Amino acid sequence: MNIHEALKVLTPDDIRVLQAIEKYLKQYEFVPIEVLERTTRLPPHRLERSLYKLNSLKLIRRQSAATLGYRLTILAYDVLAVLSLMKRGVIEALGDKLGVGKESDVYLGIAPGGKKLAVKFHRVGRTSFRHVVRHRTYKVEDSWLLQSKVSAQREFAALRELYEVGAKVPKPIDRSRHVVVTELIEGAVELSEKPALNDPLKAFGDVIETIAKAYNDVGIVHGDLSEYNIIVIPETSEAYVIDWPQYVEKDHPSAEKLLRRDVEYVVRFFKKVYGVPAETEEVLRAIKGE
Ligand code: ATP
Ligand code: MN
Ligand code: MN
Ligand code: MN
Missing domain, CATH: 1.10.10.10 (Winged helix-like DNA-binding domain superfamily/Winged helix DNA-binding domain)
Structure with missing residues (x-):
């Protein structure tokens, strides 16, 4: 089923x-x-x-x-979310699975009128092999369904703020329960596939600009940035940053460390694969306007 x-x-x-x-x-x-x-x-x-x-x-x-x-079960929660999104007129049809991440399944969706959507089902706990302690009294934290819902709420809220300030993220459309719907970036591939790019500097610039807008205008750090959470359109060299539920606020004790690591991964990948001459400390200073 x-x-x-x-x-x-x-x-x-x-x-x-x-x-x-x-x-x-x-x-x-x-x-x-x-x-x-x-x-x-x-x-x-x-x-x-x-x-x-x-x-x-x-x-x-x-x-x-x-x-x-x-x-x-998770399947039932999926069904309830899809039914709500259909009733609200957000999704007309659910298509094939586009990808399986560690913490989600992403499906193609079709909006009324035919626009393509990315429908992301959050799956907290899927990769957690930690034995779940059986509590005498049930606590909300025990429910992976509710944890997945919280994860989706976080991601949707972040995407809204990011999109608002003009960061390059997929346009958020709606959320029900643990499911986030965004526009589908058509023709985009994961940067990890190392697609040939006419203008790698443009893609690099898009990513750094998004990190900067997240930090300065929204006040958050992605925290899990790498070539796996960047998608690019090879024809135009446009890049989008995806996968935001784990973001941290700028005043979080780990924010600075995570920001440096995010930038380091991006700089290293663009240097290695596309020969983009950039340096982590310099990019960090630019982001912070120092
Ligand atoms: P991870 O395993 O890194 O935690 P995840 O399960 O959290 O991943 P995402 O990274 O958000 O999920 O999405 C998984 C994949 O689905 C992406 O790598 C990308 O290929 C595809 N994808 C997600 N959103 C979109 C979108 N809006 N447009 C096009 N493709 C998308
Ligand atoms: Mn991840
Ligand atoms: Mn991801
Ligand atoms: Mn993720």
């Missing part, structure tokens, strides 16, 4: 049940059946049927320990 298949087989009853479980995401790890009876107000046989179906489709998980209860 994937997002596309799930969207096709869900009935209004199923969606109502998923939404009811989601409503208690912060209160319960597993939402008790009685709460769902109350919240959905579905007749017992219809609720039963829906829970059985959702469980076999792996959209929910059942806990049949002391009390019978249910929680959403």
Whole structure:
């Protein structure tokens, strides 16, 4: 079962049940059946049927320990987000997967009217092999769904401010839950692929300008900048900085160290691959206007 298949087989009853479980995401790890009876107000046989179906489709998980209860799976959270974005008229269709990152899946989206979108599903905890301690009482921090939502909120807020001050980032469009929608930068490839560029200095300048605008006009540092989080359009040598959820505020104790590291990686890559003659300390001074 994937997002596309799930969207096709869900009935209004199923969606109502998923939404009811989601409503208690912060209160319960597993939402008790009685709460769902109350919240959905579905007749017992219809609720039963829906829970059985959702469980076999792996959209929910059942806990049949002391009390019978249910929680959403990541797939269900994906589906709820996509349904909301469709209802709001942001996405008309969800396309193929464009990329799998360490902390996200990025899909192609189509807006009503045909414009192409990047639909980024945040996945906090996917690469974390840290054993999750089972707490006696459920805490919000235990939920990877809620952590993924926080990550998406951070990224969306940062993108809005960055776009506002004219930084080269994909235009943010909307967010639902753990999903961020931006414009798709068409024809862009990751800088890590080392595409041939007519004007590598232009691409380098775009990146440094974005770091400077983030620092001076928004007051943040990217914190995970490298050739993997820069996309370029080879035809025009335009470069965009993507992947912002881990940004830190300028007054964060690690901000200066992260800024230097971000600049160092960019300078080193452009020097090595495109022969751009730049020097980290000098670029840092320029960014800070010193
Ligand atoms: P990481 O593994 O570095 O943490 P991530 O999972 O956080 O990555 P992103 O870096 O934001 O995710 O995006 C993953 C990939 O999807 C990018 O490297 C890029 O190829 C593609 N991508 C993301 N946003 C866009 C966009 N707006 N336009 C075009 N391609 C995009
Ligand atoms: Mn990363
Ligand atoms: Mn990335
Ligand atoms: Mn990332």
